[in-house]
Amino acid sequence: MIEQVLDEVSTVTDAAVAEIVACDELATLDAVVSRHRSKKSGLGAIKSRLGSLDQVEDRKRAGAAVNEAYTRIEQAVEERRAVLADAAINATIDAEAMDLTEHRRPSTRGHLHLVTQAWERLEDVFVGLGFTVAEGPEVETDWHNFEALNMSEGHPARGEFDTLFVDHVPPGGTPGATLLRTHTSPVQIRTMLTSEPPIYVIAPGRVFRRDTPDATHMPVFHQIEGLVIDRGISMADLAGTIEAFTKEFFGAGFTSRLRPSYFPFTEPSAEFDIRRPDGSWLELGGCGMVHPEVLRAGGIDPEEWSGFAFGFGIDRMAVMRHQVADIRDMYSNDIRFIEQF
Ligand code: PHE
Secondary structure (H helix, E strand, O other): OHHHHHHHHHHHHHHHHHHHOOOOOOHHHHHHHHHHOOOOHHHHHHHHHHHHHHHHHHHHHHHHHHHHHHHHHHHHHHHHHHOOOOOOOHHHHHOOOOOOOOOOOOOOOOOOOHHHHHHHHHHHHHHHHOEEEEOOOOEEEEHHHOHHOOOOOHHHHHHHOOOOOOOOOOOOOOOOOEEEEOOOHHHHHHHHHOOOOOEEEEEEEEEEOOOEEEOOOOEEEEEEEEEEEEEEOOOOHHHHHHHHHHHHHOOOEEEEEEEEEEEEOOEEEEEEEEEEOOOEEEEEEEEEEEEEHHHHHHOOOOOOOOEEEEEEOOHEEEEEEEEOOOOHHHHOOOOOHHOOO
């Protein structure tokens, strides 16, 4: 009788351990465990029958065997639980791990902004022609931007520059006399005031006008100014310089022409156009002989010195070169646009 009970204990225990080891999820293991702990399960049922053994010795042996069986099962459960818990953690780690190789691509190189490219090419060409590069502030005084350029208060030409004013009032200055420069021409004044002739400078830079953006206009754009002051400078020098620039920048098949025009700060004044190899003309910018009043404002004696100045837009150069349909695209930071160049 006792042998049979001991056999039963070991069979039930082996089966339970096998079942525990086979569990591959914590939830199934929990279910198996609670089944084995119930009083009606294998070991529980055996335990409740121990009282029917006649011999005290047999009852003791069988009781000890059952307790040992419980211990074996608990041990198997703990081992299995540890294995499954590790597996669960590892699965979570794998699932939540960031795949840092995911966005790896062959590295690509960016490029300078189209306007910067045009700006730098223009500088290169003019430096090659003997000019140096001058700079001025983007926030200007009314005096440098207008007054010194022969556009006094109330001059009708001021109306053509849709000026953006700045609230700042410099010490001793008048309210409304600080502005965002509407052209690069104030750099002419600053250069004349800070250097002695002969002067051969270009001044590329950012300019501002109160304009609603459309396909051909931006309120912020770029110009390049040219200023030459020397003895005996004439309109022929201006035309020759524009022509040399045209050939150098656009190519040997291009030529230029001057057309009479008007600017308050030059006299005579002209617009200059570029003739493409196909015979079509492109308006480029304004130019002329520096007005005597402007020379005087720059501290230069018009009896001794004369000079010419020119100015044109840089953004349009980039637009033309790359056939950009809408100038706003150049400032949209849209990678699909930028990647084309
Ligand atoms: N400053 C003028 C403009 O913005 C261009 C210009 C520059 C004209 C120099 C003549 C001489 O339109």
